[in-house]
Amino acid sequence: MMKKLIFSLLLGTVLLCQAEAKNPPLKHHLVRLGWGDPLFETLAFHEGVATGEGFTRADRFGYTGHFFAEYQYRFNRVVSVGFQADIQGIFWNETPCDAFRNPTGPAFRSRNYDLSILPTVRLTCLNTQWVQLYGGLGLGLMVAFDNSKRTETAPVLDLTLLGVQIGKGPWTGSVELGGMVSVRNAQKIYMVGSRLISVSINYAW
DSSP: OHHHHHHHHHHHHHHHHHHHHHSOOOOOEEEEEEEEOOHHHHHHSOSEEEESSSEEEEEEEEEEEEEEEEEEEESSSSEEEEEEEEEEEEEEEEEEEOTTSOBOSOOEEEEEEEEEEEEEEEEEEEEOSSEEEEEEEEEEEEEEEETTOOEEEEEEEEEEEEEEEEOSSSEEEEEEEEEEEEEEETTEEEEEEEOOEEEEEEEEO
16 A cells, blocks of 8 residues: 555656646746737728718728737746736718718718726646647726717726647747627627737747
8 A cells, every 4th residue: 555655656746747847937927919800890880871960971991900018927837917908999081961971061080099908817728838728817997089089988808718829939929719898888889809819929038
């Protein structure tokens, strides 16, 4: 019985040392810059005519997608915490028109921006020399503003269902699947499933 116990402990120690040897050295700091798709925005904001005091035609839409930057501190091989800033722009022309969509005045170029500030948490489930797999969550505040000096705020959630980080040295690349959601109320929905796919360049030390 004692021999089996000693053998099991020795075997476990050997396996642990081998697993540790396969893991890359732990880097505590990570900075990354990335871009995410504007799929939700292209579906939600498109050409049309709105009615108010008169008719307004919206057209010539443009989308920047999501540009983001993040810093993370890694406590161990599983848990990392950080801080992320994400901004996107959505632009279109607003033209006064009649009921037949004929212009009745000059066009105004509307420029709208969404700035999201989020503390983040990342959980890494696989560490190898070349590949890391992880999931993550961010929860913070989104500020929407435009060139008409209107500003609104709403909570924002960023969920990473699966992230793949590839690279061996300090420079790596990542691809993430997930989505951002920002809803103020039933009438103020800023994002639902935005940034479904994102890519980033990372530097760790």
